[in-house]
Amino acid sequence: MQQGHTVFFKNRPKIIATATVAGPKESAGILGDYVDYPLQDDMFGECTFERAERKMLLWALERSIAKAHLRQNEIDVMLSGDLLNQIISASFTARETGLPFLGIYSACSTMSEGLLLGGMLVDGGYAQNVVAATGSHFSSAERQYRFPLELGNTRPPQSQWTVTGAGSAVISKTGEGPYLTCGTVGRVIDYGVSDVNNMGAAMAPAAADTILTHLKDTGREASYYDLILTGDLGALGSRIVKDLVWEKGEDIFENHVDCGEIVYKVIEDEFQGGSGAGCSAVVLNSYIYDKLRRGGSIRKVLFVATGALLSTVSSGQGETIPGVAHAVAIERCAEGQI
Amino acid sequence: MQQGHTVFFKNRPKIIATATVAGPKESAGILGDYVDYPLQDDMFGECTFERAERKMLLWALERSIAKAHLRQNEIDVMLSGDLLNQIISASFTARETGLPFLGIYSACSTMSEGLLLGGMLVDGGYAQNVVAATGSHFSSAERQYRFPLELGNTRPPQSQWTVTGAGSAVISKTGEGPYLTCGTVGRVIDYGVSDVNNMGAAMAPAAADTILTHLKDTGREASYYDLILTGDLGALGSRIVKDLVWEKGEDIFENHVDCGEIVYKVIEDEFQGGSGAGCSAVVLNSYIYDKLRRGGSIRKVLFVATGALLSTVSSGQGETIPGVAHAVAIERCAEGQI
Secondary structure, three states: OOOOOOOEEOOEEEEEEEEEEHHHHHHOOOHHHHHHHEEEOOOOOOOOOOHHHHHHHHHHHHHHHHOOOHHHHHEEEEEEOOOOOOHHHHHHHHHHHHOOOEEEOOHHHHHHHHHHHHHHHOOOOOOOEEEEEEEEEEHHHHHHOHHHHHHHOOOOOOOOOEEOOEEEEEEEEEOOOOEEEEOOHHHHHHHOOOOOOOOOHHHHHHHHHHHHHHHHHHHHHHHHEEEEEEEEHHHHHHHHHHHHHHHOOOOOOOOOHHHHHOOOEEEEOOOOOOOOEEEEEEEEHHHHHHHHHHHOOOOOOEEEEEOOOOOHHHHOOOOOOOOEEEEEEEOOOOOOOO | OOOOOOOEEEOOOEEEEEEEOOOOOHHHHHHHHOOOEEOOOOOOOHHHHOOOOOHHHHHHHHHHHOOOOOOOOOEEEEEEEEEEEEHHHHHHHHHHHHEEEEEOHHHHHHHHHHHHHHHHHHOOOOOOEEEEEEEOOOOOOHHHHHHOOHHHOOOOOOOOOOOOOOEEEEEOOOOOEEEEEEEEEEEEEOOOOOOOOOOOHHHHHHHHHHHHHHHHHHHHOHHHOOEEEEEEOHHHHHHHHHHHHOOOOOOOOOEEHHHHHOOOOOOOOOOOEEEEEHHHHHHEEEEHHHHHHHHHOOOOEEEEEEEEEOOHHHHHOOOOOOEEEEEEEEEOOOOOOO
C-alpha cells in the first residue's frame, strides 16, 4: 500500500448520505432516535428470517440513495456482503436493485471493508457514486451458526447478541458530508480462541493489530481521533483490545468505544453486547454519522469494524477462530474550515 | 463507472506471474502440461477436504509470488474468496500468509472480481503488488452443496463437476506480462432457473449481459478479442450464452471458449464440464496465461468468469438461482510494439 498497510485518499471521497433500519430490540436502545426505520416487527412482514434480513438491506440501501438525492442508475457500484452462507442477502438484494455488484465478505467487518474499497473506487476516479451496505438478523444468524431458536438454548455469559438491522452509506466524489481520509487493510490474526460463544476475545487481537498498524503507518497519535470505534467486540472484547493496545505503548482508554457495547440497553439479556455485520453498520450509519454531520465534539473517527472468520465446518473440524479488522478514517473539517 | 459499468486502466497493471495447482482428474486433461503442480492425490496429504482445498490455495498463492520474484512482504493486498461457507479457505490461507486481506465473494466469478479490484488498486496507485487467488475442491463442494460422497448419488446429465484446483495471479505496477486494459462490473441477473444441477443455464444470462454491456461501454466489436473466455458455463451454458448474445446482434460463435468445457477430457463423467471457482482460476492462470505470455494468436482475451449466487438455504426456501459475471480484458501488445 502507500504506507505499510494504509492507503490515503487524496480526493476526499465523501459519505454524502446514510440510512439504517433496525429491529425492535435495537431500536429500544440509545440509537432508536437515530435509526431511519425502527421496526415494530423483526420479521418485517416476511415469512422467513432470511427474507426479512434482505428486505432490511434493500430498504437501507434504497433509502440511502434517496437521501443522497440520487437516482438508482447514478450509483456506479454496490459493495455488499453479509453473514449468511454465500452472502445471499447481498446477492439477492443486488438482484432487486440491478446495480453493478461486487460481493465482499469480511464477516462483521464488512462495513469497513465496503467503505475502504468504496473509498478507493471513488478516490481513484473509477466511480462517481458507490453504495456500501451490510446487515444481519438475529434469527437467521442463530439458525445458521448456532441452534434453531425453537430449542430455547441458554446462552453463556460471554456471548453476544446478533443485531437485527442494516446500514448503508453512499460514498461520492462530490457533495457534502464527512470524508474518508485514509484506511488500513487488516491482516488475519489468530490468538487461538476456539470458543464460538466468545467472539469478542477472538476478534480483539485483530482490532488491536489494525489500530496499531494504522497509527504507525499514519504517524498519528491515538489521541488524534475523537473516537476509535470498533465494530462488535462487546464488553469483554473491548477491555481486551484496550489492554493489547496499551501493552504496545498506545493509549485508547479515553477515546475507544465499541458499537456492540452501545447498541443495546444494558438491562437486556445480550450479555456482552451486540454483534453481527449489522451492529457496526447500524451504529456508524445512524448515531455516529449524525454526530459527524452536526460537527460537535466528534470530528475525527477511526472506524474499525471487526470480523470473526469462522464457519460451522471450521469450528466442527477443531479450528480456532481467526479475526480481521479493517480501519477507515472518517473526518470533517474543524469549524470554519472547508 | 467511467463508461457505463466499465472502468479503464490507464497505467496498464500487469499480471507478472501466475501459479496453479490441480487435482488428478483436472491434470489428466489438456491443461495437465500447463499446471505448476498436478496432484497425484486430491487430498494433498491432508485429512479433510477443506484442509486440502486451502492447502492448494496457499500453494498457488505462494508459488505465484515466488514466480514473480517477490518476497511475501512486498505484496500489498491479498484478494481472495472461495465457495465454502464464510470463505474459510481464503480466510485461513490469509492467516497463514499474514498478508493484508480483503475477502471477496462472487461464487465462481471470484477470479475475475479479484483481477478487476486488483487492477483498480494497482492502477489507482493504492498498491504496488496485489495477489488475486481462488480455488475449489470437488469433495468439499459436494459435501456442502449437494450430498455426502458416501451416498453415491447419481448425477443428472445437466450437471457439472466442481474443479479441484487453485489459481493465483500477481498484479503489479511494474514488471513484464500481459496487462489489464479495462473491466466491466456485472449485475445480478436471474432468468428464473431453479434447478441446482443446471448452473450453466442459470449463469449464462449474466455472462451474456456482461459481455454485451462490455462491448457497448467500450465500443469494441466482439471480434476485437481473440478469445472471450467464460468461466464455467459448461457445454449447455456455452450454447445458451452464444445464443443470447446473438439475439442482441453480437456474434461470439467463433471466439468464445468456456473454461468448464476445456478443463476435462471429454471421456470423463463430468457431463457438461467443469465448474467451481477453481475452474476458471486454473484455466486462466495456466493454459491461457501461457498463451498470452508467448504471444502467438492469443493476444487479447476478455475473461468473463461466471458465478451462481445460491445457497442451500436459498434453494431450500424456493428461490431461483441468480447469476453474476465480471469481465476483465487482458491484453498484450502486437509483435514489435511495447
